[in-house]
Amino acid sequence: MQYDIAIIGGGLTGVAAARLAAERGFSVVHFAPAFAKDYRTSALMMPTVDFMLHAGLISDPHAFGTPLRKIRIIDATSRLLRAPEALFDSAEIEIEAFGYNFANCDLLDAFSQPSQHFDVKETMVEQIKQENGHYKISSQDGTSVSATMLVGADGKKSKVRDSLGFASHTTPFKQSALVADVEFDRVEKETSVEFHYENGPFTLVPAGDNKINLVWLDDHEVLQKVANMPAADFAQELGKKSHHLFGHAKPLTKAFVFPLSNLAVPVVGKDGAFLIGEAAHAFPPIGAQGLNLGLRDVEDYVAAIDGLVPGFSATDARNASKKYDDLRQGDLKRTGGFVDGLFRSLITEMLPAQGVRLGGVWALKSLSPLRKFAFQFGMGR
Numbered sequence: 001m002q003y004d005i006a007i008i009g010g011g012l013t014g015v016a017a018a019r020l021a022a023e024r025g026f027s028v029v030h031f032a033p034a035f036a037k038d039y040r041t042s043a044l045m046m047p048t049v050d051f052m053l054h055a056g057l058i059s060d061p062h063a064f065g066t067p068l069r070k071i072r073i074i075d076a077t078s079r080l081l082r083a084p085e086a087l088f089d090s091a092e093i094e095i096e097a098f099g100y101n102f103a104n105c106d107l108l109d110a111f112s113q114p115s116q117h118f119d120v121k122e123t124m125v126e127q128i129k130q131e132n133g134h135y136k137i138s139s140q141d142g143t144s145v146s147a148t149m150l151v152g153a154d155g156k157k158s159k160v161r162d163s164l165g166f167a168s169h170t171t172p173f174k175q176s177a178l179v180a181d182v183e184f185d186r187v188e189k190e191t192s193v194e195f196h197y198e199n200g201p202f203t204l205v206p207a208g209d210n211k212i213n214l215v216w217l218d219d220h221e222v223l224q225k226v227a228n229m230p231a232a233d234f235a236q237e238l239g240k241k242s243h244h245l246f247g248h249a250k251p252l253t254k255a256f257v258f259p260l261s262n263l264a265v266p267v268v269g270k271d272g273a274f275l276i277g278e279a280a281h282a283f284p285p286i287g288a289q290g291l292n293l294g295l296r297d298v299e300d301y302v303a304a305i306d307g308l309v310p311g312f313s314a315t316d317a318r319n320a321s322k323k324y325d326d327l328r329q330g331d332l333k334r335t336g337g338f339v340d341g342l343f344r345s346l347i348t349e350m351l352p353a354q355g356v357r358l359g360g361v362w363a364l365k366s367l368s369p370l371r372k373f374a375f376q377f378g379m380g381r
């Protein structure tokens, strides 16, 4: 079977790309094997929410998202140089909210409502070969298809990236991220509260009523131990880490631990192939950038194919992939550099770097133009 576009990967970026490509009239095959429920949540900034609305991926963020209007940062380290407490309010830049916090599984449900039909294969891709300008894709269940354009949305260990010789560089971290849903006696409504500890932030993201989504970065062994604790001990640990500011903590879900790494991919589009989402970049979940960046990949992917007509040639696909690569370079470098710098400054034991961070928080706290710039940058503008 011959298609215009084959999309590999059924995570949020793959589902969004498949749906938007099919809605533009292209013949699409989507390889999306079933996977365990995604218990992560994503803080998506206003420009990303606007993109999802404009593209028709969601219809009303209020229906299943919690607005994020304030961000409170508390330096909870015992370091010599500690930053002052800081509160950032979206009203300062005259917007209703910085963004919304969504459950990934709710986003996936919303994205999986295509208005156009396309073929979905619930199977893992095993082999990808390029023959006469087309991609031949074979999968675990014996399916074999051909496509003029290929999109790799197949995550950090992307087969598309590795099979087609895209260069990449991975740096594993000793830190992991623990996520869980927790209810407190009281919470700061629509405020994300970040406690910065020596090994990484402990962040409480509002999820409606007195519920929060916890994202806790720490050494992998520490988090693994916490994840295996009985619920009562876990609750006690959460109270301690949040300085008992919000009363008693009640875990609502089991804790899940995600190992962290940095992945940099210098070229993300070539020869009619495109890398999007975590196939193209990955970093620790601080500053809420990963899926925001992944959905900006999808936005630029759509911009790169928008001039094409169904049945396009391999040359058209090559030109579109080059256009996509050009469109993505600036954003990928800026965002990757920002998150890497932020993460290293948070976990550093070096006094000069702690001083720079402290100076940075003071400047952000006191200088209005710098605050505004930081707000816009953090939101991906």
Ligand SMILES: Cc1cc2nc3c(=O)[nH]c(=O)nc-3n(C[C@H](O)[C@H](O)[C@H](O)COP(=O)(O)OP(=O)(O)OC[C@H]3O[C@@H](n4cnc5c(N)ncnc54)[C@H](O)[C@@H]3O)c2cc1C
Pocket: 008, 009, 010, 011, 012, 013, 014, 031, 032, 033, 035, 040, 041, 042, 043, 044, 123, 124, 125, 126, 153, 154, 155, 156, 158, 159, 177, 178, 179, 215, 258, 276, 277, 278, 279, 285, 288, 289, 290, 291, 292, 293, 294
């Ligand atoms: C703890 C944590 C908190 C986070 N919080 C935020 C946040 O607040 N804001 C934010 O913007 N981002 C956040 N992120 C990042 C965000 O979750 C990811 O960037 C996003 O989910 C990645 O989506 P994806 O579609 O690119 O990849 P994935 O979700 O990894 O999807 C890849 C898919 O490809 C499939 N696949 C792999 N190989 C094959 C194959 N050979 N054939 C077929 N299919 C294949 C897999 O089964 C998988 O379904 C967070 C991440 C973590 C770990």
